[in-house]
Amino acid sequence: MKFNHLIINPFSSILEAMKKMDEVETKLLIVAIENTFVGLITIGDIQRALINKCNFTDTVESVMRNDYIVASPDNSIDDVKELMLKLRSEFMPVVDNKKNLLSVYFWNELFEQKKNQPLFRFQLPVVIIAGGIGSRLRPLTNVLPKPLIPLNEKTIIEDIIDRFSNHGCNTFYLSVNYKAELIEYYLNQLNLPFNLTFIRETKPLGTAGSLSLLKLLINDTFFVSNCDILIDQDYSEVLKYHKENSNEITIIAALKHYHIPYGTIDSGENGSLINLTEKPELTFMMNSGMYILESHLLTEIPEDTFFNITDLIDRVKNRKGIIGVYPVSEKRWIDIGNWNDYMKIINSNNKTAI
DSSP: OTTGGGEEOTTSBHHHHHHHHHHHTOSEEEEEETTEEEEEEEHHHHHHHHHTTOOTTSBHHHHOOSOOOOBOTTOOHHHHHHHHHHHTOSEEEEEOTTOBEEEEEEHHHHOSSOSOOOSSOOOOOEEEEEOOOOGGGTTHHHHSOGGGSEETTEEHHHHHHHHHHTTTOOEEEEEEOTTHHHHHHHHHHTTOSSEEEEEEOSSOOHHHHGGGGGTTTOOSOEEEEETTEEEOSOHHHHHHHHHHTTOSEEEEEEEEEEEOSSOEEEEOGGGOEEEEESSOEEEEEEEEEEEEEOGGGGGGSOTTSOOOHHHHHHHHHHTTOOEEEEEEOGGGEEEOSSHHHHHHHHHHHHHHHO
16 A cells, blocks of 8 residues: 555554654654554644653554544545645545545645645744854865855755745844855845845854844844754744743754664662663754744843853743743754765755756
8 A cells, every 4th residue: 555654553652653754754644553543643743742741652642632534435535635725734544434544645646736834824033043154064164154055956044044934934134254245245146035134243152142133123023043954844833832832932952863882781789780771772852953032032142242042041041931842853853064964965855856
């Protein structure tokens, strides 16, 4: 069956589900035992579970919702299309009254337009931190500033701008320093249909120091993104989480898996063995480099001072402010600020083109 790759066992862990979603490039899986339909699980279900302190080892069955919608054999194609449009669903399983999984309708088979529309559109300011020297990408950055490094047919910074533009954003503030003239010249000559404002540092101010220059320019919730990361996520869903929880800061965190190629040992008193684990896999949530901030935080950033966004996070945390963490899966976060990951993206795109 052409949909076998979309099926996961209900007793699989949510970590296994996230990995499978990355592997088959989907945000939705069919939960089934052999050909018996059990339910559906989305990346949103898993994200909500992790936000609510579930463990990576918890089962798919324990976090999936019961209010899923599927098609029946009696539904017409028009009925199915109407359901998929309403649910923004990548695919629609067809299940009979005995829970037999019969077939699957796919979005790209029924619709011409791509299924990439956000939950809702918004017009919030976006700040892109683009002043670094890009030392991890030398010698390329000896010639080009990191934001102008090619990615597909455009540059890294254009890709970031396009992703936010697809969500409705049209106001961008670019914090620049290293090779600032080249960045400004390149973007200005493109005549992009956006409001671009360049904030030039006179000296390196860290990942948040330049935000102090925006105190009189931004008076709404806003996004901040490093210029060397891409997040494949519906940003409106992150914004919804940020607003519903009254966060002052929301950190988008990406899962990262590490395989330890050795057996690890836990020992206790007098060296007694507590546990021996053969070649474990460790999973961490990493700071992806993208955030949502409330504008009042701009007044808490010192002027003309080197100040990282982690310093701001610590400051808010110490005064008991509300900071949220929104998780995305490993392959939904692309760090293109180092050679290895950048070349993976380039090689992947070349293979796709071939």
